[in-house]
Amino acid sequence: xxxxxxxxxxxxxxxxxxxxxxxxxxxxxxxxxxxxxxxxxxxxxxxxxxxxxxxxxxxxxxxxxxxxxxxxxxxxxxxxxxxxxxxxxxxxxxxxxxxxxxxxxxxxxxxxxxxxxxxxxxxxxxxxxxxxxxxxxxxxxxxxxxxxxxxxxxxxxxxxxxxxxxxxxxxxxxxxxxxxxxxxxxxxxxxxxxxxxxxxxxxxxxxxxxxxxxxxxxxxxxxxxxxxxxxxxxxxxxxxxxxxxxxxxxxxxxxxxxxxxxxxxxxxxxxxxxxxxxxxxxxxxxxxxxxxxxxxxxxxxxxxxxxxxxxxxxxxxxxxxxxxxxxxxxxxxxxxxxxxxxxxxxxxxxxxxxxxxxxxxxxxxxxxxxxxxxxxxxxxxxxxxxxxxxxxxxxxxxxxxxxxxxxxxxxxxxxxxxxxxxxxxxxxxxxxxxxxxxxxxxxxxxxxxxxxxxxxxxxxxxxxxxxxxxxxxxxxxxxxxxxxxx
Amino acid sequence: xxxxxxxxxxxxxxxxxxxxxxxxxxxxxxxxxxxxxxxxxxxxxxxxxxxxxxxxxxxxxxxxxxxxxxxxxxxxxxxxxxxxxxxxxxxxxxxxxxxxxxxxxxxxxxxxxxxxxxxxxxxxxxxxxxxxxxxxxxxxxxxxxxxxxxxxxxxxxxxxxxxxxxxxxxxxxxxxxxxxxxxxxxxxxxxxxxxxxxxxxxxxxxxxxxxxxxxxxxxxxxxxxxxxxxxxxxxxxxxxxxxxxxxxxxxxxxxxxx
Numbered sequence: 001x002x003x004x005x006x007x008x009x010x011x012x013x014x015x016x017x018x019x020x021x022x023x024x025x026x027x028x029x030x031x032x033x034x035x036x037x038x039x040x041x042x043x044x045x046x047x048x049x050x051x052x053x054x055x056x057x058x059x060x061x062x063x064x065x066x067x068x069x070x071x072x073x074x075x076x077x078x079x080x081x082x083x084x085x086x087x088x089x090x091x092x093x094x095x096x097x098x099x100x101x102x103x104x105x106x107x108x109x110x111x112x113x114x115x116x117x118x119x120x121x122x123x124x125x126x127x128x129x130x131x132x133x134x135x136x137x138x139x140x141x142x143x144x145x146x147x148x149x150x151x152x153x154x155x156x157x158x159x160x161x162x163x164x165x166x167x168x169x170x171x172x173x174x175x176x177x178x179x180x181x182x183x184x185x186x187x188x189x190x191x192x193x194x195x196x197x198x199x200x201x202x203x204x205x206x207x208x209x210x211x212x213x214x215x216x217x218x219x220x221x222x223x224x225x226x227x228x229x230x231x232x233x234x235x236x237x238x239x240x241x242x243x244x245x246x247x248x249x250x251x252x253x254x255x256x257x258x259x260x261x262x263x264x265x266x267x268x269x270x271x272x273x274x275x276x277x278x279x280x281x282x283x284x285x286x287x288x289x290x291x292x293x294x295x296x297x298x299x300x301x302x303x304x305x306x307x308x309x310x311x312x313x314x315x316x317x318x319x320x321x322x323x324x325x326x327x328x329x330x331x332x333x334x335x336x337x338x339x340x341x342x343x344x345x346x347x348x349x350x351x352x353x354x355x356x357x358x359x360x361x362x363x364x365x366x367x368x369x370x371x372x373x374x375x376x377x378x379x380x381x382x383x384x385x386x387x388x389x390x391x392x393x394x395x396x397x398x399x400x401x402x403x404x405x406x407x408x409x410x411x412x413x414x415x416x417x418x419x420x421x422x423x424x425x426x427x428x429x430x431x432x433x434x435x436x437x438x439x440x441x442x443x444x445x446x447x448x449x450x451x452x453x454x455x456x457x458x459x460x461x462x463x464x465x466x467x468x469x470x471x472x473x474x475x476x477x478x479x480x481x482x483x484x485x486x
Numbered sequence: 487x488x489x490x491x492x493x494x495x496x497x498x499x500x501x502x503x504x505x506x507x508x509x510x511x512x513x514x515x516x517x518x519x520x521x522x523x524x525x526x527x528x529x530x531x532x533x534x535x536x537x538x539x540x541x542x543x544x545x546x547x548x549x550x551x552x553x554x555x556x557x558x559x560x561x562x563x564x565x566x567x568x569x570x571x572x573x574x575x576x577x578x579x580x581x582x583x584x585x586x587x588x589x590x591x592x593x594x595x596x597x598x599x600x601x602x603x604x605x606x607x608x609x610x611x612x613x614x615x616x617x618x619x620x621x622x623x624x625x626x627x628x629x630x631x632x633x634x635x636x637x638x639x640x641x642x643x644x645x646x647x648x649x650x651x652x653x654x655x656x657x658x659x660x661x662x663x664x665x666x667x668x669x670x671x672x673x674x675x676x677x678x679x680x681x682x683x684x685x686x687x688x689x690x691x692x693x694x695x696x697x698x699x700x701x702x703x704x705x706x707x708x709x710x711x712x713x714x715x716x717x718x719x720x721x722x723x724x725x726x727x728x729x730x731x732x733x734x735x736x737x738x739x740x741x742x743x744x
């Protein structure tokens with residue numbers, strides 16, 4: 001019936017030339033024409049509530065090769081490397097699903113933005129080194145024609161880690177590993193420390209390690225924006241919605257030891273729109289879990305952890321959100337322009353912010369003092385009681401400081417061993433993880449993105465071997481412990 | 487190529503159809519004027535509507551970048567054959583800069599890029615001073631520059647690819663470097679200047695005309711505090727200060743006497 005109506009009722013309307021329209025210019029005002037057609041239909045058939053051409057521009061596409069759950073720096077990095085390393089241009093259709101397009105609770109934007117190579121695990125050091133070279137050449141990696149070059153506001157001031165007597169031996173061996181991997185780190189004694197940084201009080205410090213190159217801090221929003229821009233130019237789809245369901249199909253298979261194992265694969269993702277019950281089922285081949293602090297919920301949707309405890313089916317993803325505070329204060333007599341990011345023996349850290357004697361810093365609370373991660377409210381008493389005394393002890397100038405502002409953000413904290421989870425799940429065969437980095441996800445994002453893309457495209461890690469970060473270790477109980485966490 | 491970079495009036499406003507150099511200039515970083523604005527608008531229109539134009543521009547940009555990379559490759563073989571000083575000197579001379587060996591005269595390439603090969607014989611003579619103004623040295627190229635362990639004076643004026651990352655690599659020269667000039671480098675900001683504190687023997691630092699530094703007067707004060715034995719030249723500390731209501735409005739071009 002509608003087809004008959006169109007030429008009769010609207011034929012004349014479409015063919016008359018109105019001022020402002022161009023001959024043959026159909027494609028230039030498609031949306032306007034569609035709304036005019038809808039209005040005409042409504043006027044002709046006033047009673048019919050039919051929505052002839054419903055607006056679906058906010059929904060994700062119905063098919064996508066890869067669905068990335070989470071649009072933070074890790075998710076975007078995986079998307080970037082997938083498109084960069086694919087064999088044929090346009091060969092892979094990638095969809096990034098992000099629940100909150102304002103990124104109000106995303107760890108990326110709330111991060112302090114530091115990058116350093118002073119880790120104890122060689123894999124972490126290599127990831128940070130690669131990320132430093134990525135950030136250095138960011139205008140080659142993320143070049144978009146017609147867009148201005150990115151300015152990351154990188155401060156190459158380095159990290160200064162202080163160690164007390166009991167940690168000094170561990171620090172020495174860590175620095176040895178770091179130097180072997182190619183990081184430019186040097187050890188300093190308390191005397192050298194006093195010479196170089198006269199504002200430090202070296203009481204209780206036995207040894208310090210100072211990163212000379214490729215360490216510092218930068219603006220994470222700029223990286224996020226640059227990645228987003230580049231991805232849009234490469235043809236990645238973005239969708240704002242929440243993943244509410246995975247539709248899986250299972251297969252029972254026999255292992256070489258003659259045990260029955262149920263392998264699942266996700267073939268559909270249900271993406272629910274904001275403030276409505278509307279959802280779109282997206283058929284997909286691969287799902288990447290880069291949901292940060294909420295990765296465990298996404299993993300639970302896929303059935304990871306639903307089984308008797310102690311078995312592979314019953315091993316949950318041990319990533320949970322942990323709230324961390326960052327405080328900004330002003331101290332006119334504070335350390336000068338050369339201040340690195342100083343991490344004290346007590347775990348308190350601080351760095352300079354800008355030219356105006358502002359500093360920001362914080363401290364990781366002890367296990368028993370962990371704040372409630374239900375919201376991002378800031379606890380100012382924590383600064384007064386747990387952070388300021390340590391700062392004032394280490395830098396006497398900080399006795400007179402004035403807190404300007406503060407914020408809180410989540411760590412996607414891996415309760416098992418505080419290191420990331422990368423790679424496929426052994427039972428849900430097409431879900432890949434890129435999460436759980438417990439506070440250093442931002443600085444390792446480029447390297448991790450590349451590793452996950454290599455895993456998907458080639459089947460194994462090609463450049464940096466992240467096998468110690470696979471999911472299996474949670475079942476096998478093998479901890480890949482990282483000692484230098486801030 | 488170097489001539490175009492060296493001449494400040496031509497530096498940022500490159501004509502569009504001047505071979506390939508105009509098309510690929512990084513989009514928003516340049517402020518075109520008048521006629522060039524129209525051309526740039528048309529170019530952007532073409533870029534947004536045709537994949538071919540976008541691909542061509544992307545290709546030309548990649549080609550320019552790979553040219554810079556080629557210029558900054560590591561001369562490890564030369565270092566093994568002729569020693570670090572000659573290899574480093576060759577790198578600078580090839581880029582278009584000038585070198586001065588200890589007790590010898592300055593060696594400069596002429597306008598055709600040719601230079602005298604006598605420095606190959608100076609195996610043990612260290613290089614004292616390097617004038618790398620307007621050279622396309624970048625982070626990788628510093629590998630070669632850092633071979634010159636006993637360098638005393640370094641001039642990196644108006645180098646377009648020297649940025650904050652490069653400044654963080656200069657610390658190996660801390661024992662010998664006494665004079666450093668960064669005047670006119672478009673990518674150096676106050677964050678890079680912060681890592682010059684390793685250069686404790688520096689006696690003269692020129693940080694004039696750095697467009698990326700947000701607050702030149704304050705930066706000068708902070709750098710002077712950071713390097714107490716060094717004479718920091720280039721920015722007057724009063725620049726950027728607002729005149730109080732009781733002072734007469736002065737010509738802002740003339741600096742307030744210190």
